[in-house]
Amino acid sequence: MASLEDLIPTVNKLQDVMYDAGIDTLDLPVLAVIGSQSSGKSSILETLVGKDFLPRGTGIVTRRPLVLQLNNLASNSPLINEYEEDSERDDIVEDKEPTLEDHLRKTQGYEAQRNDEWGEFLHLPGRRFYDFADIRNEIQNETARIAGKNKGISRIPINLKIYSPRVLNLTLVDLPGITKVPIGEQPADIERQIKNLILEYVAKPNCIILAVSPANVDLVNSESLKLAREVDPHGKRTIGVVTKMDLMDSGTNALDILSGKLYPLKLGFVGVVNRSQQDIQANKSVEEALNNEDAYFIRHPVYRTISTRCGTRYLAKLLNQILMNHIRDKLPDIKARLNTLIGQTEQELQTYGGTGIITKENRASLVLQLMNKFAARFVSSIEGTSSDISTKELCGGARIYYIYHNIFGNSLESINPTENLSTTDIQTAIRNSTGPRPSLFVPELAFDLLVKPQIHLLLGPSERCVELVYEELMKICHNCGSPELARYPKLQSKLIEVVSELLRERLGPTRSYVESLIDIHRAYINTNHPNFLSATDAMADIVDARKRRRTRGPQTMDLEHAKKVLNNDASKKEASSSSPVPESENIGGSESSSEDDEKDPSKQSKDSFLNYFFGKEQQRSHQMNGLKDAYSMSANQPQTNDLPDFENFRIQEASQPTDDHQPQLTEREELECELIRRLIVSYFGIVREMIQDQIPKAVMCLLVNFSKEIIQNRLVTKLYKESLFEDLLMEDQNLAQDRQKCVKLLETYTEASNIIGDIL
Template identity: 50%
Template sequence: MDNVIDLVNKIQDVFSTIGVGGNDSLDLPQIITVGSQSAGKSSVLENIVQRDFLPRGSGIVTRRPLVLQLVTLPPASTEEDYGEFLHVPTKRFYDFGEIRQEIEHDTTRIAGTNKGISRQPIHLKIYSKRVLNLTMVDLPGLTKIPIGDQPADIEKQIRSLVLDYISKPNSIILAVSPANTDIANSDSLKLARKVDPAGKRTIGVVTKLDLMDAGTNALDVLTGRAFPLKLGFVGLVNRSQQDILTNKSMDDAIKTEQEFFVRHAAYKGIAARCGSTYLAKQLNSILVAHIRDKLPDMRSKLSAMIGQTQHELAQYGDPAFIGSAHKGSLVLKMLTMFATQFTASIDGTSPEISTKELSGGARIYFIFNNIFGHALDAIIPCSNITNDDIRTAIRNSTGPRCSLFVPELAFDLLVRPQIRLLESPSLRCVDMAFQELSKICHTCGTKELMRFPKLHSKLIDVVSDLLHERLGPTSTYVKSLIDLECAYINTNHPDFPGATGAMQELEKTRNKSRKKQQNDHLKVNGTSTTNTTNTAATTMDLKRRNERSSSITSSTSMNGPNGPTLPGSSPSKDSFLNYFFGGASRTDRPNLGPNEKSLHHTNPITSLTNDIEGELESHFANNFTLESGEDFFAQSSDKEDMEVELIRTLIISYFNIVRKTIQDLVPKAIMHLLVNFTRESVQNRLVSELYREDLFNDLLLEDSAVAAERTRCKAMLDMYRKAFAIISESI
C-alpha cells in the first residue's frame, strides 16, 4: 500500500523538474503542516524523521515551503540514511547538518536576507529505515507583527501562502497548536476550519504538553470533546532547548516522551494514541487511505489533462515539417489556416467564438444596426435652418416676381445641405467596419502559426494591404450615394407627400392648434378681456380695409375700368402712366380748362399713386443702406409664414426618405465592396504574395520561446501518460 505514496512522490518530482508544481496541476494528496511561530512545527517533523535537519533560531526560520518526502529503505539495505535535494540532483547528503545548511543557503538565495518569504518550494527527499513513507509540506509559521526588516505585510503574505496550500481538496491539514495557549485561539485551527469547516481532512497536533501549568491538562482536546475533528488529535512532548543543546539523541527523546504519557495521570489512558511514533504511523495510514480514495479522481483528471495537452502540443506543430522537403507544403498550410480563420471569424463559424463579448462579424452587424442607425436617427433635419433662412431662399428664388405657388427652387436649394448631413456618419460607418476587419486580421493565428513570427507578421501585412486597397473604393462609392441623392431631388417619389399633402397636414395641425387655444381660453374665466380687445381691433381693421377697398372700387367704376379718361389720351395708357408716375408732367400737358383741372386733382387713382410714391421715397430714404443680415422680415405676411412652414415640412419629409435609403444602401455597399470582397479574395492574395520559394527560409524561422514551450508541453504529456499508466495499474 505504501507504493501509492511512492507514486505520488514520483509524480511530484517530475512535475517539479519540468517547472510545474504537481500541487497546482493535479492537486496531489499530501500533508500540509500549519502552525504559528514557536508552535513546535519543526520539532514535530524532526521527531517523525528522527533526525535534526531543520534550521532553528528566533523569529521566522522557515521562509519557503519545504516539500519533504520520506522514503523507507528496505530492512536489508546496508546504506546509511541520506537526503537529496531536487535543486542538487547529483549529490547525496549523509550529514544531516549539511542538509540544514543547504536549506538555509537555498532559502537565502531565493528569499533574500531580509527575513521575507518566497512561494518557491524546496524539495527534500530523505531515505531512512526508521521512517514511514510520507509526503509532507512544512510552511512558514503564522505571525502577527513584522520583526526587524521583514515586510510590513508579512502576516498577509504568510496567510495567503498557507491558504493556497490548504484550500486544495486533496490536501490533509496538520494543524499544530501549543498546549500552553488556549486552544480556542489557535491560529492553525482557525485557518483549518475556514477551508475545512466540517473537520473531515484536518488532524490536530498538541505540542508542549509537559509545559502546561500544574493541575491542568489537555485531555478534553485530545479526546475530541473540546474541538471535534474526524481525524482526531495527537499529543506530543517536544525536546527542550536544553535537550537540543546537549545533543540528546532522538531515541532517548522518544523514550522520554512515551514515559511522560504513560506516567501522567490524565494521559495514561490514551498513552497508546500519543507521541511522535504514533503520529508517524497515523499520518502514514491516513495519507495512504486518502491517496487510494483519490486515485480514481486523479485518474479521470489525468485522462482529461492528457487530452488537453495533446491538443495544445498539436497547436505548436511538428518540428519535423520544417525540413526543406516540406517547407512549401507547410507555408501553404499556414496560409490556408490563416485565411480560413479570418473567414470563419467574419461568418461567425469559428470554433473559438467568445462568450464574453461580441467578436468578428457580429461586431460589424452591431455597427450597421446600432451605431450607424442611431447616428442617422440622431440627425434632426432643418435644425440648422431658421425661418428667416427659408424666407430668404423663397424670395431669392422668385427674383422680382411674386410667387403664385410654392417655389421649387427654394426647396431644392434648402434640401441639399440637409442631405449632405448624412455623408459624415456614412463614411464613419465605412471606417469602423474597416477597423473591425483589421482587428479580426490581427487576432487570427493559432499557436502553431505563432511558431513563425515573421510568417504571421507577413500574413497580417498582406491582409492589411488588401483592406486598405478596398477602403478607398468603398468610401468613394458611399460618398457617391450622397452625391446621387443631391444630384436629383425626386419630388415624384411615391413616399413624398408633395405640396398638397403637406398643406393638408399643416391645415390639420393648425386646426388642432386653434381648437386647443380656444379650449384654453374658455377654461380661463370664459372669454378674457384681452381676447375681447383683440377681437374688436381685428374687427375695426377689417372694417377699414373694406372701406378702403370699397372706395377704390367705387372710384375705379366712376372713372372707367382702366382709370380716369383724360382728354387727348387713351384710357389704358393714361391709367398706366398715372399708376407709376402720377400722370404726365406739367410741361407735357396741354392747357386744361378749369373743369378738367378739377377732374385731374380729384382723381382717386392719382391720389393713391401719390401716396405710394411718398411711402416708397420715405422707405428708401430710411432703409436704402440696409446691411446684409438685418431683419427684412419683421412684418412678414401670412402667405410667407405659410410658405415657410410648407417648405420646412417638405424638407423634413424628403430628408426622411433619403435617410431610409442611405441607411439601407451603405451597409450593403460596405458588405459588397469591403467585407465580402476581402473574405473571398484573401486566400488568393496570400498565396500570390507569400507562396514563393525564395521566402520560405525567412518565413519559417521558428520562435525559440515557442520551441521551448513545445518541449515543456511534450514533457508534461509524457509525464501525464506515465502517471496515468501507474495509477491504472494500482487501481
C-alpha cells in the same frame, strides 16, 4: 489497485512532476505541521527522520515551507549504488577535482555507515547529501537566498527528499511557527504573513493538519488548534500532537486531552516527549531518545494504560496509515481533476494553433484556410450570421441598418428647407429673375433659383452616411480576427490591410455617385411631379390659414381680396393703358359668379390668377389672354375706399422667422414670398424622400455588397503567393511562448495521469 504502501510514493512522484513544471493546480494529499514557535515541531520531524537536519535557534527559524518527503528504502534497493556509478562517470567526463564529501564517501567506513541514508533537494537535482549537517546548511542558505537574511518569510517552498530504510513513507510540510509579537528584525505584520502562509496549505480539503501544542500550555490557548478550527471546524482532518509531556507540572496530566474528552478530534491526539536541549548538546542519538520516550510512557502511572498509543514511533505509524487511507480516498477525485485539466489544456492549445508544427508542404493550405475564414467572418458579420454576435452593442449589419434608418433618416428630417431663406432672400430672387421689367406673374425661374441650393443641403447628411458605413466596415474588418489567426500577426495585419485598401477604393466611387444623385435632383426641377403642391392649392391653404387667424378680429380675408391686392399692385406697375373692358370680363366675373365663388372656396382657388402661371400646361394657353386683359382692366379701374384694410395683413406663418431690418414689403410681395416658400417646402420634401431611399441603396450596391462579393478574390490575388508564405506565417513570439507553456502543462498533466493510472 496497487497496495497501500505504493500510494505515498505515488503522491511523491506527482509532487515532483508538479514541482518540475512549476505548477500547483492539484490539491495533493499532504500532512501540514503547524504550531507556535518552540512548540516542538522541529523535534518531531527530526525524530521521525531519525537525524538532526533542521536549523535551530531563537525567533523564526523556519521561514519557508519545507516539503519533506520520507521514502522508505529497502536494504537491497538499486538506488543505493546508482549514485556511485553516476558520480564516478561524472568525474571521468568532467575531470573535476573531487570534493571532501566525495573523498569521505569513498572511504570504506563512511560508505558502510552512510550510503543507505541521504537527502536530495529538488532545486539541486542529481546531488545527494549524505551528511545531514550539510542538509541543515543548505536549508539555511536556500532560505536566505529567497527570503533574505533578515527575519522575513517566503511562500516559495523548499523540497527535500529523505531516503532511509529507517523511515516510513510520509509527506509532510513544515510551516513557520505561529508568532504573536514581532521580535528583533521581524516585520510588523509578521503575524498576518505567517497566518496567511499557513492558511494557503491547511485550507485545502486534501490537507491533513498536524496541530502541535506543548503540554505545559493550556490547550484552550493553543494557537495551532485555533487556526485548525478555522478551516476544519468539525475536526475531521486534524491530528492533535501534544509535545513536552514530561514538562507538565507535578500532579497534572494530559489524559483527558489524549482521550479526546477535553477537545474531541476525529483523528485523535498523540502525546510525545521531545529531546531536551541538554540531550541535543550531549549528542544523544535519536534512537536512544526514542527508547527513553517509550520507557517514560510505560513507567508513567497515568499514561501506561495508553502507552501503546503514545510516543513518536506510534505517531509515525499513525501518520503513515492516515495518509495512505487519505490518499486512497482522494485519488479518484485527483484522477478526475486531471482529466478535466487535460481537456481544458487541450482546448487552450487549440486556440494557439495546436502544437505549432508547420511543414513547408502545408503552408499554402494553411494560408488559404485562414484567408477563407477571415473573408467568411467579414461576410457573416455583415449578414448577421456570425456565431459570436455581440449582445452588448449593435455591430456589423445591424449597425449599418441603424445608420440608414436612424442616423441618416433623422439627419434628413432635421433639415428645415427654408431655415436659411429670409423673406428678403426670396424677394430678391423674384426681382432678379424678372430683369428690367416689372413682373406680371410670380416667375418660375425664381423658384428654380431658390430650391436648388436647398436641395444641396441634402449632400452633407448623405456623405456622412457613406462615411459611417465605411467606418463600420473598417471596424468589422479589424474585428474579423480569431485566436488561430492571432498566432500569425503579420498575416492578420496583411489581411486587414488588403480589405482596408479595398474599402478605400470603393469609398471614392460611392461618394461620387452620392454627389451625382444630389446633382441629378438639382439639374431638373420637376414641378409636374404628382406629389408636388400646386400653386392653387398653396394659395388656398394660405387664405384658409389667414381666415382662421382672422376669426378673432372683425375683418376677414378671402381669395377675392388677395386677387384685388395683386391686381391693384400690378396696375401701378403697368405703364401702358388699355381700352375699357366690360364689367363681365373682369377677373371676378359677374356678381352672381362672385357670390358663388365666395360660397365655394375651392372654386375660388381654381380661378385664381396664380393657376394661370403654376397650373398645368394645357390650361395656360387659353387662360393667359384673359389674365392679361384682367390686369389691363384693373389698371384703369378707379380706386375705391370700400376695400378692406390690409395694413395689418401678413400672409407668412407665425412660425416664419422675420428680419427686423428688412424693407417693408407690399401685400403682393408678401403673397409671392409665402407662396414660393411653401412650394420650396413641398418640393424639398419630395426630393428628401427620394434621397432617403436612394442613398442606402447606392451605398449597399457600390460599397457593402461589392466588398462582400470581391473580398475573397482580392485576398487570394494579393496574398496567395509562395514567396510570401514564410513571412506571413511568422509567429508572434509571446504567443509561441504561451503555446510552449501550454504544451509543457499538457505533458505534465498527462504524465501525472499516467502515474495515477498505474495504481488505480
